Amino acid sequence: MPLHDPTPRRHRPVAVLAALGLGLAGLAAPAAAAPGADGELMSYVVNTRPSAAQTERAEQAVEAAGGTVVQSWPQIGVVVAHSDSDSFSADVRTGRLGRSVVSVGATRTAAVEVPEAGPQLRVARTGDTFAERQGVSATEVVATDPREAEQWDMAQIGADVADDGSSDVVVGVLDSGIDDTHPDLAPNLDASRSVGCTDAGVPDTDRSAWIPTTSDHGTHVAGTIAAARNGIGIVGVAPESTLTSIKVVNDDGxxxxxxxxxxxxxxxxHDVDVTNNSYYIDPWQFWCGSDPDQAAVKEAVTRAVEYSEKRGVVSAAAAGNSNYDLAHKTTDSSSPNDTTPVTRDLDAGCLDLPAEIDGVVTVASNxxxxxxxxxxxYGEGVIDVTAPGSRILSTTLNGGYGLKSGTSMASPHAAGVxxxxxxxxxxxxPAQLVRMLTRQADDVACPDDDRCTGTTDDNAFYGEGLVDAAEATGDARP
Structure with missing residues (x-):
């Protein structure tokens, strides 16, 4: 299969044997209860060299170890596999075909539910576990009257006077799905390019796989990016852009x-130009290279991001909502969040994914x-730009509008710019677009706060400044 071939590669299950229990090797922390004991189905990434031939050998190594190949991405040399034995990782690496494998790592500490994706609902359930886990505020519902005049965030970044952009630009919203019936989003949503990825990482283009089920988070994000200028409700930063829903949040958040x-x-x-990523990847708030499982996952995710960048995709990501100094990480007591969290020491190799991957625009909130x-x-040298993220008015489910707060709300402003x-x-x-974004950003000086290290034009709180939509389109503010 050529490297550019987007067709997913799937295999029928063979004898399923193994899943590695995640330990905390190399980290100064109490040992967590070992997940992935024999009989528990676990998920892994198996990394090899990016080629069809090497990926096929890695698939064979998985099968020889008794695992199941669920999804393969030869473009980046990553195989997603399931197994229910605690020796799977070792068996893959030491088997006859193990030389084709670069690394193996468990992607979670909880067992996989089969089938992983439950029944898709067409209305959201009460509560939003995903938003709560990510530290985003609950939606504060507001009236559905036209409310553009109340969008202080758009005025702050000059989006109210900027040109509207072009429908030729496609923005992928990696999130909890987009409500394609919302009157402010339906005109701009491209269903043909939308996909659900929450069934074990296997792409599913059925509408039920990419619409919201348990969260309005993605719908809110999408409205900030590209709610249509149509006399209804609100207007997004880039209201002529095309949106595509890329659902990456499962029903459990x-x-x-x-x-x-x-x-x-x-x-x-699929010819996406920009992605917005208002999340961190579970179950670890920070993925540490000193742990073999986490290191393998870091490698696989980084390859995917780098591949998208090589194909012309520029990405923005939320910095996170823990009031944490990303430049001086010390400890983490919130991970893993899918089983029992432990307190562990962090080092420079522990990263927030995808926000801290090179090339991704890391967005703080103001x-x-x-x-x-x-x-x-925050964090000097980590934050690239800042954008409005407190009490942001945007679209919600069933044609509604509401206020949310979080860096999840800041990142889509940067994606829109x-x-x-x-x-x-x-x-x-992509690298040129990032340079333009940061160079055009308006400098924001540090307040009287010792944590805000750096200079006026690049500091820990605001990075290189407040994103500027007006300058991006060559329009002067009044």
Missing amino acids: FIYPEYAICGFVWAAE DVDVLKSSFSN LALLKAEHPGAK
């Missing part, structure tokens, strides 16, 4: 690595006064 990998490769293979939002993560830049500079590569 988790974004496991294989879901995100599927999302980034899908974007790369309020109406352009002050750091109280919840926003990237879409405007792409419309203005259609030949620009």
